[in-house]
Amino acid sequence: MHALTLPDARHHDEMLLASGAVRPHYQQFAEWLHSQTPAQLAEKRRAADLLFHRVGITFAVSGDESGAERLIPFDTIPRIVPATEWQMLEAGMKQRVTALNAFLHDIYHDHAIVRAGLIPAEQVFTNSQYQPAMQGLDLPHRVYAHITGVDVIRHADGQYYVLEDNLRVPSGVSYMLENRKMMMRLFPELFTRHAVAPVEHYPTLLLDTLRRATPKDNPTVVVLTPGPYNSAYFEHAFLAQQMGVELVEGRDLFVKDDHVFMRTTVGPVAVDVIYRRIDDAFLDPLAFHPDSMLGVPGLLSVYRKGNIVLANAIGTGVADDKSIYPYVPDMIRFYLDEEPILQNVPTWQCRKPQDLSHVLANLGELVVKEVHGAGGYGMLVGPAATQAEIEAFRARVQANPSNYIAQPTLALSSCPTFVESGIAPRHIDLRPFVLSTGQEVRMVAGGLTRVALKAGSLVVNSSQGGGTKDTWVMEG
């Protein structure tokens, strides 16, 4: 028998009610779980750890000077999403990404949404992520974000909310694929009992998306990585291998006669599409950071001539910025004339005096985030913070209010997870991936479920002790 800690009633648990009753879509899994002994499952977890280590699915911890690599802890209890919920999530995410791409085209062309008075001009044009170099540049099929990762959570009310859109270089899809492979290897019998939607065709869809991103026939696609010391290097190499394209670093590429070439054993070879996993600022030392060793000198000028496609485009960061996030529902209404299917988390913008005073008066209950922050750094989780931490953060917010937004502390849903004491509820989020070609928006039914392994913690980031789970979307 497993030592099971029940969830409390203050948040939604994906599998169990507070009474211990199992939700219908987890019924079969729960039966299977109870038929396994704790020793059997512990053995499987050890096997998973060993396999992940051998395969080298590790990530480099930023700030760790020894360059150490760690495994991201993998939990063997899957997060299961019922078919009907997925249909809603999928429709909502496609709608959202379509509107975000329309927004990006608009703010780099006619600024209709600004002229309509829906978003203040300074929010867009003075945003550090706004790239003036993109103004007036026509992109093939008007696609800016070819690949998007949308982070959603489920609140205590049972509803899904979008936490953020990741339109720059969203990562994590390799864990979605490797977690599934691991589960099928460890527990093949589970997949004969459950109709789990497949995710394995993601690299094929991604390659198709990248090839269709250029009008050229039979284009040469490459993946551009900052190199082996980047925390997501495993994923860059993995995707390049799965797609059968070259994994290049900046020094492998050069610009000549307004085209981009890679250095190969048979001489220069022209490149048409770059799936870049490098931030805008490092892409071209001539246009952005002059000291960047990661980029390709002259890339931006080739890009502006339309001779290379970058996925994602330069300047998408302005649309996933936390200061623009509150306007996404308005974008959906403005560009698509539809009501948002997925809800935003209510957000206070500290740049507004009224919102600021509300935030400062309620720091203890709110989550406060830096507008440009990512990875769970630079944020305050009010209920979990000490008085000293709150006061320190108050000073930072007061010094630069427009750099912060605040949201209610969401009761992220939980999922039973293996911990020292047995099985206990741990908070989770979900990042599915959305691929856009301009003609269609596609997704595989699945995503990356991240889990905060510390009891009560709401921070799921792998850099802060988060783990992952396989995500099962049931076929309807």
Add this chain to the structure above:
Amino acid sequence: MMLSRTADQLFWMSRSLERAENLARLLDVSYRLALMPQARGDKVELAVPMLLTGTLDSFHQRYPQLTPENMLNFMVFDSSNPASILGCLKNARDNAHAVRGTISAEMWEAVNATWLEARDRASRRHAYSDFFDWVKERSHLFRGATYGTLLRNDAYYFIRLGTFVERADNTARLLDVKSHLMSPAIEDSAPDYYAWSALLHTLSAFEAYRAIYRDSISARRVIELLVLQPDVPRSLCACAVEIRSILDHIQGETGRPAKRLAAKLVAGLEYGSLDDILEQGLHAYLSRFLADVHGLGEAIHRAYLEAA
């Protein structure tokens, strides 16, 4: 076609692994000799691994005395010595890490697991002779994984190229240093008998010697076997023949100078004779061979690894 950087990293990945294996072979023999009481005072023999890798100066900077313990520690587990076995395995792993999208999962797992376990064994100061056997096994495993799982494209050829360029270099150096320590004239003397058979063991060529000559160990025949015999996998001739054939498989027109050098090397070995070699002196001959291999390595770099 492949990225020049990728080809370079594949080449050095396999060179580093081959070097680790050859070091294990050499040190295994040195270790056994060091265990013999009379060898304790033989500083020259103990210095051979450092002479071969050009690290004698950095050894003396770090260790007060040339003892078997210090030599083994420096050449096996000392991670601050890039020429140690551990250093080579790390270099192989780092290169593999950078090209893991190009090699098969089995190959990556073989290299990565080798590095992880070597580091662990180093921290536990694992017994030396077991460690040497293990390193050889891991190298065999990697070659097997390469042979059995990798598409026969340029990646495969650059990996093989690294192996044989390094092996040609190692065999020649080993032969050169060892023969230096023996009687100046290539004559058969009893004390040298053990040294020559140890050399054959180091290069896994003892059985080959018995099978080919069916005779007692003689210096002349050992040299002939290790230089001119194309059927012995670690001989200079076998390595050169492999290098020439691999270069023929690599796509592109940029490799002509490298191919010409390889063909010249092969012709010299295929049509060479032991008497010619001994007439000019083994050391002089091997020095020229090493210079040729070095030149070939440079030509390979210019043609493929630093292109455009």
